[in-house]
Amino acid sequence: MNYPVWYxxxxxxxxxxxxxxxxxxxxxHFAVGGGLYLVFAERKGIREKSRAILEFTRSHAKFFxxxxxxxxxxxxxxxxxxxxxxxxxxxxxxxxxxxxxWATEWVFFLVEIIAIFVYFYTFGKMDDRTHQxxxxxxxxxxxxxxxxxxxxxDFMLAxxxxxxxxxxxxxxxxxxxxxxxxxxxxxxxxxxxxxxxxTTAFLKDEATRRSMTGFSGKxxxxxxxxxxxxxxxxYASIPSQARALIAGSSPxxxxxxxxxxxxxxxxxxxxxxxxxGKPARLSRPLALFVFLSAFVxxxxxxxxxxxxxxxxxxxxxMYSNGILLAEVPMLQRSxxxxxARWATQKELHEESLMDAGRELFIFQCYACxxxxxxxxxxxxxxxxxxxxxxxxxxxxxHENRYFMPPFAGNDAEARALAVFIVKGLQxxxxxxxxxxxxxxxxxxxxxxxxxxxxxxxxRSRTAGWDRARIRKGLDKLSALxxxxxxxxxxxxxxxxxADFIVSLNxxxxxxxxxxxxxxxxxxxxxxxxxHTLRGGGNPLxxxxxxxxxxxIRQALDMLDKLRGGVMPPLNAPPADKDALTAFxxxxxxxxxx
Amino acid sequence: xxxxxxxxxxxxxSWGYFQSLLMLMFPLHLLLMNxxxxxxxxxxxxxxKGGETDKRLAHELAKAxxxxxxxxxxxxxxxxxxxxxxxxxxxxxxxxxxAVFWLSVPLILLIAYYAAYLYDFRFAALEAGGxxxxxxxxxxxxxxxxxxxxxxxxxxxxxxxxxxxxxxxGTVLNAGSAAMWxxxxxxxxxxxxxxxxFVALYGRFKGRRDPELGARAVGLGxxxxxxxxxLQILIGLWFLVSLPSTVMRLFLGDSGTATVLFAVGVxxxxxxxxxxxxxxxxxxxxxxxxxxxxxxxxxxxVRSGYLEPFFSPETLRVAPEYSPLLLFVVTLMAxxxxxxxxxxxxxxxxxxxx
Numbered sequence: 001m002n003y004p005v006w007y008x009x010x011x012x013x014x015x016x017x018x019x020x021x022x023x024x025x026x027x028x029h030f031a032v033g034g035g036l037y038l039v040f041a042e043r044k045g046i047r048e049k050s051r052a053i054l055e056f057t058r059s060h061a062k063f064f065x066x067x068x069x070x071x072x073x074x075x076x077x078x079x080x081x082x083x084x085x086x087x088x089x090x091x092x093x094x095x096x097x098x099x100x101x102w103a104t105e106w107v108f109f110l111v112e113i114i115a116i117f118v119y120f121y122t123f124g125k126m127d128d129r130t131h132q133x134x135x136x137x138x139x140x141x142x143x144x145x146x147x148x149x150x151x152x153x154d155f156m157l158a159x160x161x162x163x164x165x166x167x168x169x170x171x172x173x174x175x176x177x178x179x180x181x182x183x184x185x186x187x188x189x190x191x192x193x194x195x196x197x198x199t200t201a202f203l204k205d206e207a208t209r210r211s212m213t214g215f216s217g218k219x220x221x222x223x224x225x226x227x228x229x230x231x232x233x234x235y236a237s238i239p240s241q242a243r244a245l246i247a248g249s250s251p252x253x254x255x256x257x258x259x260x261x262x263x264x265x266x267x268x269x270x271x272x273x274x275x276x277g278k279p280a281r282l283s284r285p286l287a288l289f290v291f292l293s294a295f296v297x298x299x300x301x302x303x304x305x306x307x308x309x310x311x312x313x314x315x316x317x318m319y320s321n322g323i324l325l326a327e328v329p330m331l332q333r334s335x336x337x338x339x340a341r342w343a344t345q346k347e348l349h350e351e352s353l354m355d356a357g358r359e360l361f362i363f364q365c366y367a368c369x370x371x372x373x374x375x376x377x378x379x380x381x382x383x384x385x386x387x388x389x390x391x392x393x394x395x396x397x398h399e400n401r402y403f404m405p406p407f408a409g410n411d412a413e414a415r416a417l418a419v420f421i422v423k424g425l426q427x428x429x430x431x432x433x434x435x436x437x438x439x440x441x442x443x444x445x446x447x448x449x450x451x452x453x454x455x456x457x458x459r460s461r462t463a464g465w466d467r468a469r470i471r472k473g474l475d476k477l478s479a480l481x482x483x484x485x486x487x488x489x490x491x492x493x494x495x496x497x498a499d500f501i502v503s504l505n506x507x508x509x510x511x512x513x514x515x516x517x518x519x520x521x522x523x524x525x526x527x528x529x530x531h532t533l534r535g536g537g538n539p540l541x542x543x544x545x546x547x548x549x550x551x552i553r554q555a556l557d558m559l560d561k562l563r564g565g566v567m568p569p570l571n572a573p574p575a576d577k578d579a580l581t582a583f584x585x586x587x588x589x590x591x592x593x
Numbered sequence: 594x595x596x597x598x599x600x601x602x603x604x605x606x607s608w609g610y611f612q613s614l615l616m617l618m619f620p621l622h623l624l625l626m627n628x629x630x631x632x633x634x635x636x637x638x639x640x641x642k643g644g645e646t647d648k649r650l651a652h653e654l655a656k657a658x659x660x661x662x663x664x665x666x667x668x669x670x671x672x673x674x675x676x677x678x679x680x681x682x683x684x685x686x687x688x689x690x691x692a693v694f695w696l697s698v699p700l701i702l703l704i705a706y707y708a709a710y711l712y713d714f715r716f717a718a719l720e721a722g723g724x725x726x727x728x729x730x731x732x733x734x735x736x737x738x739x740x741x742x743x744x745x746x747x748x749x750x751x752x753x754x755x756x757x758x759x760x761x762x763g764t765v766l767n768a769g770s771a772a773m774w775x776x777x778x779x780x781x782x783x784x785x786x787x788x789x790x791f792v793a794l795y796g797r798f799k800g801r802r803d804p805e806l807g808a809r810a811v812g813l814g815x816x817x818x819x820x821x822x823x824l825q826i827l828i829g830l831w832f833l834v835s836l837p838s839t840v841m842r843l844f845l846g847d848s849g850t851a852t853v854l855f856a857v858g859v860x861x862x863x864x865x866x867x868x869x870x871x872x873x874x875x876x877x878x879x880x881x882x883x884x885x886x887x888x889x890x891x892x893x894x895v896r897s898g899y900l901e902p903f904f905s906p907e908t909l910r911v912a913p914e915y916s917p918l919l920l921f922v923v924t925l926m927a928x929x930x931x932x933x934x935x936x937x938x939x940x941x942x943x944x945x946x947x
Contacts, residue, residue: 002599002600002682003685003689004597004686004754004761005689006689006763008763016696066707066710070707070710071703073666073667074666074699074702074706075699075703077666077699077702078703080670081695081698081699082696084677084685085688085692085696085763088685088686088688088689089599091685092601092602092677092681092682093602095602095674095677095678095681096603096678096681098917099605099678099917100605100918100920101920102674103614103671103675103921104917104921104924106667106671106674107921107924107925108928109667109670110667110932111928111931111932113663114935117660117663118935118936118938122939125942126938126939130938134938137931141928166912168605168914168917169917341598341599342757344758362761
């Protein structure tokens with residue numbers, strides 16, 4: 001709320017960050033492990049007095065230089081640029097807290113560049129001992145770069161002690177620092193072998209190709225095995241909420257983990273084929289597939305790490321949308337728009353409600369949601385929600401879905417945001433006054449379930465279930481699926497929701513007929529003293545012409561507020577109102593006289 | 594106070610440390626960037642001339658280009674870091690406004706960087722294609738400079754930030770600002786002139802082994818340096834008068850320090866130009882390198898002048914923590930020692946011709 005938002009509704013900043021970050025991280029880990037690989041490959045060539053191995057090392061050093069200094073260096077700058085554009089507030093905090101960490105990392109970056117230039121351009125011209133020392137200097141500088149960046153990145157995931165005692169060191173040596181450093185070092189060495197396969201596959205000399213493919217394979221396999229305990233330690237060290245998201249609460253992480261798992265399986269199998277079989281003709285496609293699976297693994301890992309930090313960009317300090325955790329109570333009390341520097345709608349008015357809602361969307365939701373884009377599309381997420389459902393949903397955003405930040409605004413602003421999403425984005429009618437409490441099962445379904453499930457999905461998943469089983473399931477949703485938050489509604493609400501879910505599996509025709517029969521009774525008992533359906537003195541159907549089911553149902557909850565308050569309220573149970581609604585809808589379609 | 598200006602974050606040490614580091618790193622970045630620009634421009638020019646010596650010179654400059662890009666980026670990172678610490682709240686806001694162009698900077702730079710390597714490694718094989726490649730590299734450098742000038746001016750003019758409300762998609766440029774174009778031309782002309790001087794110095798160094806090539810490099814480089822520095826007198830004046838009057842007057846007596854710096858800068862520029870006309874390459878460089886530092890200080894005066902109504906770095910909050918500064922200083926010293934050792938070992942090979 002301190003900074004403007006770069007607004008690309010169909011793309012979303014998060015996707016741009018992910019693309020650039022994954023490419024950079026895939027190269028930068030190679031930049032660390034690959035340096036050590038060069039030193040050992042050169043040593044192997046010297047010990048075995050093999051000109052072919054030394055020539056391979058020189059040509060791999062050229063590939064390494066072009067990949068890491070050019071693409072690695074510039075994509076590193078690109079990450080810095082993109083995070084400052086998408087998360088300017090968080091970038092500013094990280095720059096200010098860790099400025100001398102970044103500055104120290106810059107020194108290592110400088111040493112790295114000079115060392116790799118010297119290493120490559122003096123290959124074969126310098127005495128072996130000094131040349132290998134230059135290789136070691138490169139590797140150590142690259143590893144210390146990782147050491148420093150690792151501390152800052154992990155701070156974002158687990159600030160730990162820093163939250164109580166902010167200092168450079170308490171943030172840097174956070175709870176995830178050491179396991180992450182070891183894990184990344186192992187991955188870096190694994191990537192050294194993975195990238196080397198690409199060079200070995202193009203070796204013309206068969207004996208050298210076999211020798212260096214085997215050598216590179218050992219780097220992959222040993223590091224692969226070493227990464228497993230490091231990964232487990234890493235997982236155990238992250239905050240419990242992040243662990244819960246990885247363990248199943250977040251569908252997007254589940255997809256990434258699945259991709260990561262299979263990419264690791266493919267990587268291991270193909271590496272074994274390369275190392276054991278050393279197939280001559282297949283070595284190039286195999287090397288390429290190993291490379292691609294390593295890329296998918298890195299992407300899955302980075303995606304999961306970033307996603308597990310939600311709803312924060314810096315855990316426990318700043319939400320993904322740049323709002324500080326500490327500011328939320330004040331914003332919920334006094335409102336967000338008046339203090340958001342880059343908002344134009346400082347006051348809420350009925351005529352500009354949609355504009356205010358749009359600004360609230362941009363400042364609070366757009367950090368994670370696109371409009372019609374591939375990443376976390378708000379249109380798909382809110383398709384099944386009515387206005388009252390959205391109002392209820394916004395009230396319990398963070399409670400129901402931990403990985404979403406709470407709505408940081410007052411009730412009037414929540415209303416504006418709901419209007420923007422429901423009317424502005426979904427094009428649905430907005431009817432005030434129909435609240436969640438005591439509302440029908442459908443309304444509860446929309447506010448509690450529709451963000452993830454549409455009716456058809458729930459209908460098919462509960463086909464054959466009786467009401468008791470559905471009702472019991474609602475007591476412990478996380479037992480059905482670890483990814484689902486438990487439903488925190490009252491006993492009555494659970495009953496209504498269960499009734500609604502049961503009704504989804506009733507034969508539609510029969511249900512309509514039943515609804516219409518009972519609805520006709522309700523109509524006769526409550527309405528017919530003043531209204532007919534058609535014709536007569538006060539026909540009802542012309543008054544609700546063009547109204548959909550939802551609007552009619554909502555109107556039945558607020559009859560005393562319609563038409564200047566001349567009608568009495570409809571004192572009937574929700575089920576009766578549902579039946580009356582079905583009757584009126586059927587009558588609109590010509591089903592009743 | 595402009596309500597759009599974001600609240601700055603807290604510093605770990607006094608702003609003066611960052612200011613000193615910025616005033617050290619930025620001129621080093623400028624020198625490297627100028628050399629890079631000059632190499633690209635003169636390599637292209639020499640290649641287009643097409644003589645045997647010119648071709649050799651074009652190739653020699655092509656070889657230098659990737660190194661210069663690497664170090665220009667590296668020192669640019671350091672300068673940008675210290676800029677963000679002091680002026681981050683202005684810089685991030687202006688960057689978001691022109692996000693599409695700003696993000697394109699590293700992406701097109703990546704293309705230029707690989708193109709420069711291709712130009713170097715495949716120089717002979719490229720033939721006519723080399724001209725197009727070098728032209729593309731030069732065009733990208735000029736485009737990057739254009740985007741930087743836009744951002745560096747936009748961050749100083751918060752009253753122009755309201756453009757965001759008409760265009761939140763990140764395609765705002767500061768082309769409507771009176772100072773943007775003269776500033777861009779001032780920096781590009783100065784950069785190319787200094788680049789010419791770098792090529793001349795390179796020629797003086799190379800001339801020991803290859804006098805013909807050396808003489809050609811000195812000739813081309815010094816022509817570029819003197820010609821553009823003469824032109825700079827006009828562009829510099831245009832830039833000066835395009836500044837808001839309160840800022841301009843700082844150099845004309847309102848601020849003693851700024852006025853003295855300005856006088857020193859003009860004197861150094863005229864002296865370097867005089868030495869340039871006499872083809873005194875080393876003397877020109879000896880005068881021009883401190884000139885780049887003085888120009889950086891003048892640029893900083895301009896920045897402070899623009900921001901004076903809204904911001905002063907002295908007002909930034911400080912939560913003192915000096916140990917990370919110590920970590921940086923110790924690492925920097927160790928890093929410089931390591932670099933010196935590596936370069937000495939490399940020089941030894943070149944000297945011994947191993």
